[in-house]
Amino acid sequence: YEPGGNRWAMTERGRGALDRNETVFRVGPSSMEWSQGMLVIDFDEVAVPRPPAQWLPRRISGRITLRPHFVTGKVFNIDSSGNHRWWPIAPSVDANVTFGHAMPGGPDWPDWPDWKGHGYIDCNWGTEPLEKGFRRWDWARGTFDDASSVILYDSHRRDGSHECLSILFDPSGRQSEFAPPQASPLKRGFWGVERHAHHDPDTVPASVEVLEDGPFYMRSVVSTRLQGKKVRLMHESLSGDRFANPVVKAMLPFRMPRRSR
Numbered sequence: 001y002e003p004g005g006n007r008w009a010m011t012e013r014g015r016g017a018l019d020r021n022e023t024v025f026r027v028g029p030s031s032m033e034w035s036q037g038m039l040v041i042d043f044d045e046v047a048v049p050r051p052p053a054q055w056l057p058r059r060i061s062g063r064i065t066l067r068p069h070f071v072t073g074k075v076f077n078i079d080s081s082g083n084h085r086w087w088p089i090a091p092s093v094d095a096n097v098t099f100g101h102a103m104p105g106g107p108d109w110p111d112w113p114d115w116k117g118h119g120y121i122d123c124n125w126g127t128e129p130l131e132k133g134f135r136r137w138d139w140a141r142g143t144f145d146d147a148s149s150v151i152l153y154d155s156h157r158r159d160g161s162h163e164c165l166s167i168l169f170d171p172s173g174r175q176s177e178f179a180p181p182q183a184s185p186l187k188r189g190f191w192g193v194e195r196h197a198h199h200d201p202d203t204v205p206a207s208v209e210v211l212e213d214g215p216f217y218m219r220s221v222v223s224t225r226l227q228g229k230k231v232r233l234m235h236e237s238l239s240g241d242r243f244a245n246p247v248v249k250a251m252l253p254f255r256m257p258r259r260s261r
Helices: 246-255
Strands: 018-020 024-027 030-035 038-047 058-068 084-099 115-126 134-143 149-157 162-169 175-177 182-185 196-199 206-213 217-226 229-239
Touching: 058 115, 084 134, 084 149, 084 162, 134 196, 149 196, 149 229, 196 217, 196 229
Parallel strands: none
Antiparallel strands: 018 024, 024 030, 030 038, 038 058, 058 084, 084 115, 134 149, 134 229, 149 162, 162 175, 182 196, 206 217, 217 229
């Protein structure tokens, strides 16, 4: 994400492009490797056009390193039948990003600054499509000033049930759950995706910046107060109802192109 326009790369590739072992996962020209206690991600992809800011495909390459403060061991069911699971692997990591000079070919965007900050690692998997299990969900993660982290996973399921996982992690990795906080609606984006943000009583959450605004998914930065402390959250909202629409699915190849390798 940058002021002059975002870059988006999410290419689907065939089985022949996949190579993996216990520590390395490689798809096409990009890879993830667990090495010396950190996750190293090398990427060399093509960002799809996003008019009006970007009319032509653009190469994007570099390296991301994620060094966890701790690794958790608990996996959660996020639906009522266990078909969908979520593992907050590392709720807090030190993140470093370098552009254009960690991959073969040299820097193609030398004006892009390197970046460092905080981030997270998690993983979802399941035995059925997302839209079969969920009507919608709101997910959010943030780090407090005292270095503790919070994650909220508020799922409205297709079977009519509802659950909001509300989890705190202290700097040493100790985990505790707390009563789900109140949720209030946020302004919908261009495509009208429903989204809600959690907050303490007498607090009004605010959408600080919208990063992605699509037909079934929104990603934004939200400012709120939780457990008596101010925090900025990376927030996402997904509409399973929208994603199930055949028209929306027909639009996916324009954002997620497909390659055999």
